[in-house]
């Protein structure tokens with residue numbers, strides 16, 4: 105854990121804690137929401153389409169503003185090779201490991217389960233054979249590897265669905281009655297992939313499903329998003345804080 109803390113400390117300079125749910129902040133993905141709405145348009149639509157199939161908790165570790173360092177790393181760990189890839193992979197694993205060590209209990213409490221029986225990832229729909237996120241969650245991270253299971257596979261419909269949240273995007277291996285699943289993804293943009301994955305897991309027998317994402321991608325050139333990012337950046341990143349509870353804990 106010592107090296108996990110050391111390696112993840114380097115990220116504290118550019119991680120941006122998502123704003124707590126409230127006025128102008130989506131209570132699902134913690135991105136910008138229009139005034140007077142509890143969720144952003146995408147999360148509202150996913151709830152309509154998936155009903156109880158939608159994730160029971162969505163927990164972004166950090167905002168990932170487009171063109172910022174964190175968003176770049178989240179792209180590079182997938183799109184570089186060799187030493188570079190390994191460097192970003194170990195860094196991002198340290199971020200995930202440290203965050204889950206401190207906050208997995210909050211996520212479970214939020215989902216009213218004692219803990220998560222199974223950990224899995226949202227697979228790539230772009231045909232990448234082995235997703236580097238799988239290595240991070242299934243092999244490297246000490247807090248997830250013993251519970252990891254390969255469950256989700258994109259269906260033939262996946263590409264045609266675009267960004268829509270749909271239970272038809274993935275198929276899932278069977279889960280024992282009501283097993284709680286911690287679903288990990290690297291980037292949340294519209295939530296279409298992660299929400300579809302949650303719905304597939306529930307259709308296959310999962311109970312509660314929580315999504316933890318490394319980065320909530322935001323495009324600062326769009327609407328009120330720049331102001332949203334600025335407001336979030338005013339606060340210093342604190343490892344002991346997550347979006348599920350007020351104040352330092354963990």
Ligand SMILES: [Zn+2]
Nearest residue numbers: 130133144147
């Ligand atoms: Zn949202």
Ligand SMILES: [Zn+2]
Nearest residue numbers: 207210346354
């Ligand atoms: Zn927490």
